[in-house]
Amino acid sequence: MGAMPDDFGQVEDLALGSALSERYLAYALSTIMSRSLPDVRDGLKPVHRRLIYAMHQLKLDPRSGFKKCARVVGDVIGKFHPHGDSAVYEALVRLAQDFAARYPLIEGQGNFGNIDGDNAAAMRYTESRLTEIAEYLLRGIDENAVDFRPTYDGEEQEPVVLPGAFPNLLANGASGIAVGMATSIPPHNAGEVCAAALHLIEKPEASTADLLNYLKGPDFPTGGELVEDEAVILNAYETGRGSLRTRAKWHKEDGKHGTWVIVVTEIPYQVQKSRLVEQIALLLTDKKLPLLGDIRDESAENIRLVLEPKNRTVDADMLMAALFRATQLESRFSLNMNVLDSGRTPRVMGLKALLRAWLDHRHEVLVRRTNHRLEAIGRRLEILDGYIKVFLNLDEVIRIIRFEDKPKEQLIATFELTEVQAEAILNMRLRALRKLEEMEIRNEHKKLAAEQKGLQALLKDESKRWAKIGAEIAEVKEKFGSGALGARRTKISEAAPVVEIVAEALVEREPITVILSEKGWIRAQKGHLSDGADLKFKEGDRLHTLLPCQSTDKIALLGTNGRVYSIKAADVPRGRGDGQAIRLIVELANEDGVLTLFVPDPAQKYLVASSSGRGFVLAGSELVSERRAGKIILTLKPDEEWALCVPANGDHVAVVGQNRKLLVFPLEQLPEMPRGAGVQLQKYKDGGLSDAKVFTLADGLSWTIGERVRIEQKLTEWLGARAAAGRLPPSGFPKSNKFG
Known part of the structure; x- marks a missing residue:
């Protein structure tokens, strides 16, 4: 047993608060850097990177056969990722689901779950291999393109980041919750991302608005429709934060005898279809969707949700507006582009910064791969130089090897060879000594020397490097930005107009x-x-x-x-x-x-008045209040009440007071206001207003007695100005002092 350290058994006093905060900070940093946030360069979290690298080591490329997922998960846990097998398998499954990943990095064989939210089969039943996209992410990993670090047990090496020839961060998106921060990046169309990156190479000073001419917005694997203003999208990609509204895609299908149904063919991203159907059915049962008659799920390989209206007179847009408001047929995607930058620091980046970081990574990978290739060419040229020297003096070489005690040292001395060249000559096979081989060696030497010259020129000229990176990105754009996989799935629309459906859609x-x-x-x-x-x-x-x-x-x-x-x-x-x-x-x-109590007409104007006879003309649109406490229309003095509200149709006002005096004056003498105390309609010594009426002078003033209607045409003696006292009404005027 070795000697004990000097401080063994010592107890150090620490304040609980500082000890806890120190340990919690360590845990938080571990969660942020080693679990939840993706790297801006390859768009992968550690578990995904380890999965892809482990499958690369197992040689599970697209041209090989499939291997059991249990084998892959076992390798990942055993070599790289000391976590639970279920967590690793769930990450693998997500990378293979075409409704979860826009560009799957893993090709699955077996049951990998579905859009209804059903789980994948157990890992002992399913099989997997890498897709071509994952190969692009790995391209150059064996050519010193990226740094490696020891694994958790120090027995193996793992890549810190993948070379990332495919723009995975933006193409597939990412989501995760760390400690004190989260990330939520939507998937995009790889062809559009590459087009935006090529524009940024050509014009490094390009703005986010310029880049959005190429990258239109998210492109979700489940399709759907993005309904948001350009300004909102621009602000979200400029700042790296925002909220984007997505909707299901639907169309109207006509049936027999004027009947019709709505068919939903695409639903918002990350919405489980079975949950959505359940939600709509529940609202239907609770009578909260009275315009909807029934819902049926007729989906097979493609989504087909059939919505039947309550009756054929229902407006389809109104029905969908009600469903968008009440269900997950419309959902919001929270954009929060929080990533680990190349220095492993968490940062919220805008679109331009994300693309710039990926391009800079591609530049670094190109330089490292070029240097790696140059070193390999240098080593091979050294050996080929040795071979050429040998072929000029083959007989002497054979003599030295056959008869000298120390052939290696003798070869070096005689032909001025390096250690490496001498070792290579001694290891040559006899069949390589034929004349034809000499020509092949000289041709290889010539070819490698030309390649070496080209690579050295590439390292000296930055514009050549960016041209090569552009060519690589154009290749990715051509390969993955077209065809069935590359076609845009999510429709980008203007912000949807707000359909007023509060009463119509929620009430029958x-x-x-x-x-x-x-x-x-x-x-x-x-x-x-x-x-x-x-x-x-x-x-x-x-x-x-x-x-x-x-x-x-x-x-x-x-x-x-x-x-x-x-x-x-x-x-x-x-x-x-x-x-x-x-x-x-x-x-x-x-x-x-x-x-x-009445139903106001927004297009109608009304005469309102207090019990003391003050009033004004009011627009019908003002007679609405969203508050339980109501809205003030008439400003009242003590002992006053709101006494009157009648339609203002006509050109004159007839007012009768409790003193039984009648006054007629032009309506234009009353102001139109949204609220206030109003002006005096009629002057009273005692009492107040009894009734008022707006009428057309040419038609005469009418009032009702019992079931009879009487019209008075001669009103000259009652005509006057507003706020006059008036005169006793014509004989036959109701004793109730009301026009009826």
Whole structure:
């Protein structure tokens, strides 16, 4: 047993806070750098890089046979990645799923799961090998293109990063949650990424907007449609952060006798189809999608979700707008391009910085591969030089080898050879001594010398290097940016117009009658009831307002406190009971009453007035409020109430006061305002306003007595200016002082 270290058994006092923070920081850094964030150069996390490298070592290239995934996972865990087998296998499966990865790096054989969210078969049943894309990522790995480091047990070497001839980070995207940071990069079209990279090589000062002329936006493996403004997309790629709205792709299919269905053929990325169908079915059961009649999943290899409308009169765009709002047929992809840069530092990068980092990596790989090749050429040329010297003096070489005690030293001395050349000559086979071989050696020497000269010129000239990198990227663009794999799948559209579907799509349209009692109880019954309908109320209560309307209407409730409240007709409790207290639906104080209840017309203008006779003209669009507390329309003084709201159709106003004086004046003398105290309609010594009416002077002023309507044409003596006192009305005017 060896000697104990001097500090063995010593106990060091540490504050718990500092010890915890130090250890947690170490864990956080480990998670960020060795688990969750991809490298900007090859777009891979360590587990993916180790999987691909292990499969490369197993020679699982696209031209070889498949091997069991269990074998691959075993190699990854045993050699490189000391984590659980299920985590490694899940990473392998994801790289092989064509609905998860835009460009799969692994080709799977067997059950690798599906878009419904079903899991892959166990790794002992499935098999895998690398795809051509993965080969491009590995291209040059055996030519000193990248650095290697010892594995966790020090027995093997693993690459720090892959050479990355394929733009994997942007093409396949990445997502991960680290400690205190996360990443979420959408997949893109490889052809577009390469086109943007080529433009950046040509014009290094290009802006993000310039690059977006080539790279249009995300290209998800599941297709779908991106509905976002250009400005939003530009800002997201400029800053590296943003939120992009994606939608399912759908079309309308006509059936017999005017029937039709909607067929969804592509769904948003990372949405499980079975969950989506379940979500829609649940909302359908809960009657939250009244425009939808049924949903069927008729998918086979391709997605086909059939949505049946409630009836053929339903508007297809309205139905889809309701579904987009309520379900995952529309989802948001959070863009957060957080990556480890070439110095292994986490950074949020914009599109240009990501492309620049990849190009710089490709440049470094090219220089390293060129130097590696030059060294190999140098070694071979040295040997070939030795061979050429030998072929001029073959007999002497044979004599030295046969008869000298130390042939190697003698060869070096006689022909001025290097150690390497002498060793190579001694190892030559006899068959290589024929005359034909000399010609082949000279040809090889000439060819390698020319290659050496070309590579040295490449290292001296940066423009030649970038031209070569451009040619490599163009090759990738040609190979993976066209055909079935390279064709763009996600449609890029303008931001979708907002379809107002709050009432129409969430409520089934039907006729109802809203009943409000004097004591403030509100309820609704199906159908349009007549004024003489038999209605029951609580003892001592009676009818206040009977309002026939549609279930999709928004009702305006005018309070005597000068406020307007909006009530959705669909929210009014149904049934033959007493209903619900209006004060539980809107914030109406006990001392405030209800003036009236009606469905306002946004295109109509209204005359509103207080009990003291102050008023103004109001646009119908103002009679709406999104707040339970309502919106102030009439600013009231103490002891005033909102007394009147009548349609302002005509050119004159007739006002009658409680003092039974009638005044007629032009409507244009009243201001039109959205809210306020208004102006005086009529002057009173005592009392206030009784009633008012807007009418057309040429048609005469009408009022109702019982069932009879009387029209007064001669109104000259009552005509005056606003705020005048007025005169007693014509004989026959109702004793109620109301126009009826």
